[in-house]
Every structure is written in C-alpha cells, then in structure tokens.
Amino acid sequence: MGFALWLDEEARMAWAQGTQEYRPMGAAAIAITGQFRRADFRQTRALPRRLQSSFAGFFGSLEDVNRYLGSRRRRRRRTTPAYLR
Amino acid sequence: MVFLGDARVLLTLSRISPEKGQDLLLDALIDRERRGETSPLWVFICGDAAFMQGQRFLEKLRKLAARLKHTRVIFPGYVTGERKRAFFALADLYVFPSRHESYGLTLLEALAAGLPAVCLDHHGAREIMRDEFGALVRADQLSNAISRLLAEPSQLRVMSEAARAFAAGEKFYERAAILADILK
Numbered sequence: 655m656g657f658a659l660w661l662d663e664e665a666r667m668a669w670a671q672g673t674q675e676y677r678p679m680g681a682a683a684i685a686i687t688g689q690f691r692r693a694d695f696r697q698t699r700a701l702p703r704r705l706q707s708s709f710a711g712f713f714g715s716l717e718d719v720n721r722y723l724g725s726r727r728r729r730r731r732r733t734t735p736a737y738l739r
Numbered sequence: 740m741v742f743l744g745d746a747r748v749l750l751t752l753s754r755i756s757p758e759k760g761q762d763l764l765l766d767a768l769i770d771r772e773r774r775g776e777t778s779p780l781w782v783f784i785c786g787d788a789a790f791m792q793g794q795r796f797l798e799k800l801r802k803l804a805a806r807l808k809h810t811r812v813i814f815p816g817y818v819t820g821e822r823k824r825a826f827f828a829l830a831d832l833y834v835f836p837s838r839h840e841s842y843g844l845t846l847l848e849a850l851a852a853g854l855p856a857v858c859l860d861h862h863g864a865r866e867i868m869r870d871e872f873g874a875l876v877r878a879d880q881l882s883n884a885i886s887r888l889l890a891e892p893s894q895l896r897v898m899s900e901a902a903r904a905f906a907a908g909e910k911f912y913e914r915a916a917i918l919a920d921i922l923k
Contacts, residue, residue: 655758656756656757656758656759656789656791656792656793656794657757657795658757658791658792658796671791671792671795672789672791673756673789673792675754676754676789676790677790678790678791682796690762711797712757712792712796712799713757714757714758714759714760714837714838714839715758715838715839718838733918
C-alpha cells in the first residue's frame with residue numbers, strides 16, 4: 655500500500671490518500687493529532703483543492719504515516735514555547 | 740534501438756508507488772555517484788504509476804533521477820510478455836527496493852531469468868533471497884551492495900546460474916496452495 659499525506663495546519667486536520675495494489679482506497683481525514691485506520695478511507699471522499707500546497711510526503715504503509723504523525727507530535731512537545739525562550 | 744556500450748544495467752519492475760521504494764534505489768545511486776563511482780550505468784525502472792498520487796510520485800522520481808550525472812534512468816512504463824523478457828535479458832542485476840512485500844513475485848521472475856538480485860531486507864524478500872544469488876540489505880547499504888556486485892562480473896555469472904536453479908525449484912502454485920490452506 656502507498657499513501658500520500660497532507661497536513662492542514664489551519665484546520666488541524668491530516669488528510670491521506672491510499673492505494674492498495676492497483677485499487678484506490680480513496681481519501682481519509684482525521685485530526686492532526688490522531689492516527690489513521692484503514693476504515694477511515696472513503697472512495698467517495700474528495701481531497702480539498704486548497705490542500706495542494708500542504709503536501710507532507712509519500713509513505714509505504716499506514717504504519718509509516720502514523721509513525722510520522724506521532725514523531726511530529728513528539729517533536730512539537732519538546733519545543734520550548736516562544737514566551738519562555 | 741538502445742546502445743549501452745560498456746554501461747552496466749540495473750532493472751527494477753513494479754508499480755510506481757512509495758511502498759515499492761524506487762526512491763530508495765535512486766537515493767542509493769545518488770550516494771554511489773557522491774562516493775565518486777562514475778562508471779556508466781543504465782537503470783530501467785519499469786511499471787505504471789499507481790492510481791492515487793502515482794503521477795506525483797513519478798515526478799518525484801524523475802527529479803531524483805535528474806540529479807544523477809553518470810547514470811541514465813529510464814522509465815519505460817508497464818512492461819509485459821516479450822518486452823519484459825527483453826528487459827530481463829538486458830540487465831546485469833535486478834534491484835528489489837520495496838519497503839515491504841508479502842511475496843516477491845517479480846523477484847522470482849528475475850531469478851528465473853537468471854538475474855542476481857539486491858533486495859531490501861523485509862519479510863517477502865527474506866523468504867526468497869539466498870547469498871548464492873544476491874544480497875539482502877538495509878536501505879543505507881543498498882548503494883554499496885550494488886557497487887560490490889557490479890564490480891564482479893565473474894561472480895555475477897555464477898550467481899546467475901544459482902538464481903536460475905533456485906527459481907526452477909520454486910513453484911508459485913505450491914506457495915499459493917500453502918496460503919490457501921492457511922486461509923481455509
């Protein structure tokens with residue numbers, strides 16, 4: 655399975671499109687702090703056009719996508735807030 | 740008509756999609772050139788782009804390929820039948836850079852055609868690969884493994900025979916029957 659990921663920072667949403675073998679899985683949208691599941695994907699769901707500039711990357715599995723989202727959260731947590739710097 | 744001269748030829752064959760790892764192969768070749776290895780190399784990355792965002796991934800691969808100065812990368816698209824056999828005959832080494840696979844069908848096809856192979860280490864490749872006809876490596880070892888194997892044509896010839904012999908004993912229908920038994 656291959657996945658493409660978009661992060662909508664403004665709306666705090668993560669969007670993904672997936673392909674299993676040659677079959678399109680459709681698109682899924684979750685909270686940016688969440689984790690994707692296979693059941694989140696809908697063939698009929700369209701990716702909003704405004705996301706084209708929010709592309710985050712390609713991934714070889716849903717586990718890789720979720721690992722990326724998790725690592726992103728951990729990185730953020732470690733960041734010192736601006737007012738304390 | 741293709742004139743290869745003294746260039747060596749790598750082949751990979753699969754859907755153009757992130758899980759198939761064609762980007763890892765191109766990264767390895769960029770690393771090879773960075774290490775100063777500039778012997779001419781042709782790389783055929785065969786396969787159709789996956790349906791969702793496949794074209795975008797193909798564009799990414801083309802951009803990576805454009806960074807190579809001494810390696811010619813060609814994307815012939817989907818190949819089958821005689822054309823596929825011709826690519827197997829043309830290649831010196833098969834590269835199977837998938838990030839994961841349940842079963843390496845094209846890997847077995849390549850071995851059956853007498854092509855030694857370099858594979859990333861994952862379950863599907865581990866089931867098939869043996870040291871006698873190639874190498875099973877991590878992504879960061881791919882560049883070195885390709886260089887090492889291409890540097891020894893006589894070794895590749897020995898591996899080619901071993902690959903053919905191994906593949907002749909691997910029957911897809913037997914594997915399919917095992918799987919069917921598990922699913923029952």
